[in-house]
Amino acid sequence: MKPSNRSERLPPYLFAELERKVREKKAAGIDVISLGIGDPDSPTPEPVVEAMARAVADPSTHQYPSNRGRPELREAFARFYERRFGVALEPESEIIPALGAKECVFNLNLAFLDAGDVALAADPGYPVYTGGPLLADAEPVLMPLVPERGFAPDLDAIAAEDAARARILYLNYPNNPTGAVLPDGLFEGVVEFARQHDVLVVHDASYTETTFDGYVAPSFLETPGAKEVGVEVFSLSKGWNMTGWRTAAIVGNEDAVSAYWRLKTNVDSGMFEAVQLAAAAALDAGPPEEMKAIYQHRRDAVCDALHAIGVDVTPPKGTIYIWAPVPEGHTSASYCELVLQESAVVLSPGGAYGPNGEGFFRISLTVPDERLTEAVGRLRDSLAA
Numbered sequence: 001m002k003p004s005n006r007s008e009r010l011p012p013y014l015f016a017e018l019e020r021k022v023r024e025k026k027a028a029g030i031d032v033i034s035l036g037i038g039d040p041d042s043p044t045p046e047p048v049v050e051a052m053a054r055a056v057a058d059p060s061t062h063q064y065p066s067n068r069g070r071p072e073l074r075e076a077f078a079r080f081y082e083r084r085f086g087v088a089l090e091p092e093s094e095i096i097p098a099l100g101a102k103e104c105v106f107n108l109n110l111a112f113l114d115a116g117d118v119a120l121a122a123d124p125g126y127p128v129y130t131g132g133p134l135l136a137d138a139e140p141v142l143m144p145l146v147p148e149r150g151f152a153p154d155l156d157a158i159a160a161e162d163a164a165r166a167r168i169l170y171l172n173y174p175n176n177p178t179g180a181v182l183p184d185g186l187f188e189g190v191v192e193f194a195r196q197h198d199v200l201v202v203h204d205a206s207y208t209e210t211t212f213d214g215y216v217a218p219s220f221l222e223t224p225g226a227k228e229v230g231v232e233v234f235s236l237s238k239g240w241n242m243t244g245w246r247t248a249a250i251v252g253n254e255d256a257v258s259a260y261w262r263l264k265t266n267v268d269s270g271m272f273e274a275v276q277l278a279a280a281a282a283l284d285a286g287p288p289e290e291m292k293a294i295y296q297h298r299r300d301a302v303c304d305a306l307h308a309i310g311v312d313v314t315p316p317k318g319t320i321y322i323w324a325p326v327p328e329g330h331t332s333a334s335y336c337e338l339v340l341q342e343s344a345v346v347l348s349p350g351g352a353y354g355p356n357g358e359g360f361f362r363i364s365l366t367v368p369d370e371r372l373t374e375a376v377g378r379l380r381d382s383l384a385a
């Protein structure tokens, strides 16, 4: 049996590899602490669970959902965007629910890219921005994100021939994996670039609701002209502790939303309607505010501990990650391997997010405080050794 050439072009999915290593250690009876995957440890808010329980008891939610989504959910997204970002959205034509930001980002590649087209993707960046284009027979072209530029891509450095072939440009602020928040002027520059080169801008807003120190993350759609050139993918996964529920939406440019919907009608049959009603309740209630304080406290504890052992790290204003340089003499992979073997702590090697992630590692703050303290203690011991 031979898998397709296209699937063989994919690198192994980073977290599949991490999960395998953790399973091995656990099977050997070792107490592994995983700071690898960004999967919130707190439960989904009770009112959302209750809304789900009510909706699931209603047999009218049990049949095939429509891929357009229930009006209740589309209208709840529109209310949320108006309240939170001051952005007006038309529920009928500018909002379609998605089975998580991951599904949405992946399917946008199939909807917008042909063989030979280019998708511009941040390096380092969320792996689906590069794997998705490969699966669409297109080419991901990397835009380096470096600390010296505040992790903003340099649009002027994009080669003319790549800009000419580009059909999609991916952005994501607050940013995974770097923790960077939106650099000044970037959204405005991107709107201009997209107009010049006829590129669809896809802003992945997975972390706008997990921010600290009073920072409030904007929506791309607040930028003048954004809706003419782009869409935003908004997910409830991180902000509402709902990773398992697969709840997100694509919002913005009507033509792009419609192209996504047309493709999706051939791929899946939409979101379980009970989940849609629960997601609407979640949006109306807003994200659980206490999570900001929980993550901020963990962020400070980890950054203080890293500083104390000589790791130079900037406390991020958003996301659920710390992005830190590996100690001298290591690659990101060799350091993460060493920590796993010696301390049974799983870190994400920066190089897995792209060549410019080399030299860094990522810590996810999604484990309970006492486990995080234990993990940082083990890191300290392994660095001291």
Ligand SMILES: Cc1ncc(COP(=O)(O)O)c(C=O)c1O
Binding pocket: 038, 099, 100, 101, 102, 103, 126, 172, 176, 204, 206, 235, 236, 237, 243, 247, 248
């Ligand atoms: C930048 C980014 N986009 C999308 C996702 C996936 O989100 P969802 O659970 O909505 O599919 C993640 C998950 O880690 C992410 O970091």
